[in-house]
Amino acid sequence: MIRISKQADYGILILGHFAKEAGETILSARELAERTRVAPPMTSKVLKNLARGGLLESVRGMRGGYRLTRHPEDITIGEIIVVMDGPIAVTECAPDEPAVSDCAQEPWCPVRGSWQRLNDAIREALNRVTLAEMTCPVADPVGSFAGHEDQADV
Amino acid sequence: MIRISKQADYGILILGHFAKEAGETILSARELAERTRVAPPMTSKVLKNLARGGLLESVRGMRGGYRLTRHPEDITIGEIIVVMDGPIAVTECAPDEPAVSDCAQEPWCPVRGSWQRLNDAIREALNRVTLAEMTCPVADPVGSFAGHEDQADV
DNA sequence: GAATATCGGACTAAAGTGGTCCTCTATCTT
DNA sequence: AAGATAGAGGACCACTTTAGTCCGATATTC
Numbered sequence: 001m002i003r004i005s006k007q008a009d010y011g012i013l014i015l016g017h018f019a020k021e022a023g024e025t026i027l028s029a030r031e032l033a034e035r036t037r038v039a040p041p042m043t044s045k046v047l048k049n050l051a052r053g054g055l056l057e058s059v060r061g062m063r064g065g066y067r068l069t070r071h072p073e074d075i076t077i078g079e080i081i082v083v084m085d086g087p088i089a090v091t092e093c094a095p096d097e098p099a100v101s102d103c104a105q106e107p108w109c110p111v112r113g114s115w116q117r118l119n120d121a122i123r124e125a126l127n128r129v130t131l132a133e134m135t136c137p138v139a140d141p142v143g144s145f146a147g148h149e150d151q152a153d154v
Numbered sequence: 155m156i157r158i159s160k161q162a163d164y165g166i167l168i169l170g171h172f173a174k175e176a177g178e179t180i181l182s183a184r185e186l187a188e189r190t191r192v193a194p195p196m197t198s199k200v201l202k203n204l205a206r207g208g209l210l211e212s213v214r215g216m217r218g219g220y221r222l223t224r225h226p227e228d229i230t231i232g233e234i235i236v237v238m239d240g241p242i243a244v245t246e247c248a249p250d251e252p253a254v255s256d257c258a259q260e261p262w263c264p265v266r267g268s269w270q271r272l273n274d275a276i277r278e279a280l281n282r283v284t285l286a287e288m289t290c291p292v293a294d295p296v297g298s299f300a301g302h303e304d305q306a307d308v
Numbered sequence: 309g310a311a312t313a314t315c316g317g318a319c320t321a322a323a324g325t326g327g328t329c330c331t332c333t334a335t336c337t338t
Numbered sequence: 339a340a341g342a343t344a345g346a347g348g349a350c351c352a353c354t355t356t357a358g359t360c361c362g363a364t365a366t367t368c
Contacts, residue, residue, distance in 0.1 A: 002235060002276075004156050004244050006357065028313070041359050048315070061366020062312045077272060081156060090158050114288040118231060121279035122156075128275065134268040160326065182344070195328050202346065215335020216343045315364070324355075333346075338339100 008084035010038055010046045012134065015055065015080060019072035019135045028065035046084070053083030077134065078126030088123050091115050162238035164192055164200045166288065169209065169234060173226035173289045182219035200238070207237030231288065232280030242277050245269050 017035050018027060027035075033043040047066055050056045055075060056066040068075075082088060171189050172181060181189075187197040201220055204210045209229060210220040222229075236242060 002156070002158050002162075002239055002242050002244070005355095008156075009245050030313085039358070042357075044314080045358080051314085058314060059366090060312095060314050060364080063367065064313045064365085066314090085156055088156050090156070091163050114283075118280070118283055118288075121282065122276055125275035125279045126272070129268075129272055134272075159324095184344085193327070196326075198345080199327080205345085206347095212345060213335090214333080214343095214345050217336065218334085218344045220345085309368100311366100311368085313364100313366080315362105317361090319360080320358085322355105322357080324353105326353080327351090329348100329350080331347090331349105334344085336341105336343080338341085 002090075004081055005085050007046055007049070008081045010036070010042065011050055011080050011084045012077060012131075013038070014043070014046055015050065015068075015072075015075065015131055016135045018056075018066075018068050019131050023071070024067055026059055026063075026065040026067045031065070049084055050080075055080065055083055072132035072135065073130050075131040076127045077129045077131070078123055080131070081126060088119065088126065090119050090122060156244075158235055159239050161200055161203070162235045164190070164196065165204055165234050165238045166231060166285070167192070168197070168200055169204065169222075169226075169229065169285055170289045172210075172220075172222050173285050177225070178221055180213055180217075180219040180221045185219070203238055204234075209234065209237055226286035226289065227284050229285040230281045231283045231285070232277055234285070235280060242280065243273050244276060245273075 013036055014032055017032060018025070021027065029044045029047050030040065032038075032047065033040040036043065038046075047056065047058075051058045051066060054069060057069045058064070058066050078088060167190055168186055171186060172179070175181065183198045183201050184194060186192075186201065187194040190197065192200075201210065201212075205212045205220060208223060211223045212218070212220050232242060
């Protein structure tokens with residue numbers, strides 16, 4: 001199954017709660033754990049990662065917590081996933097990557113060079129959606145999504 | 155890291171070899187293992203899955219093997235990934251899915267309902283690229299990919 | 309200086325994945 | 339008819355990744 005990690009999932013969820021607050025609001029790990037219903041240790045872990053990734057700013061000490069470093073409209077889902085899960089690359093076999101040097105396929109690989117465009121396509125899809133849009137249930141940045149079309153696999 | 159499984163990777167690679175051949179060519183597991191440099195048992199496993207998924211047709215018995223059921227132009231990468239890895243869903247929390255019923259977030263989740271559009275975006279990106287395009291190094295269905303631009307993460 | 313938060317990292321357990329192997333069935337060749 | 343070849347199907351194991359927890363240290367406020 002192609003999917004993002006649960007940590008990235010939590011990350012988006014948590015940032016979503018920040019997005020709902022006024023700009024500079026500080027929220028603590030404890031408070032966010034309650035709001036999100038994610039276990040406190042896990043919430044802390046995710047917050048730490050988000051802070052390290054520069055998406056949140058931490059305020060230490062009593063009455064401390066975290067706050068957004070940017071406006072929700074300027075944070076993309078792709079960015080959050082990168083911070084939590086690392087670079088978005090659908091496969092290891094991509095040009096410029098070290099792995100390619102010991103790729104047994106190299107000269108015969110019929111799809112060599114095409115992974116890049118696939119990765120780009122996914123990255124673009126993920127970067128087209130902002131945190132602000134995620135928290136706003138009516139906005140529709142991607143395409144037609146009018147309520148109730150069926151979702152076939154694929 | 156967000157990525158597809160190695161099996162899906164192999165699947166695309168193997169189908170790529172079929173795509174290079176004339177339409178009805180039959181290739182055996184042994185032969186494909188040699189061409190792709192993927193270990194024979196693994197090659198077999200992938201081929202079986204591709205056949206079960208309807209992308210390949212098997213010919214049993216001596217001088218048997220597999221052949222494409224469709225033209226490479228009509229097979230999308232998204233389809234291959236679905237066959238190998240299951241449905242493309244970036245998160246478990248999506249409407250219409252059973253998991254949503256016991257989602258502790260439900261009423262408070264700030265991003266509820268927005269996952270769908272994200273999944274759709276990725277599915278579309280993956281379905282826009284066909285097997286034929288993957289094997290043809292010059293075609294460019296997605297966007298600018300002129301040889302050598304650097305790839306920043308994201 | 310006591311209480312409250314984050315920081316950083318170690319650690320465990322569970323799940324998923326990659327990969328192999330074995331038995332059975334179908335088909336072709338001789 | 340018999341033997342050889344090739345796929346079907348599934349069990350199985352090892353390894354990696356991930357989820358999740360916990361602890362000691364540091365910073366800040368009251």
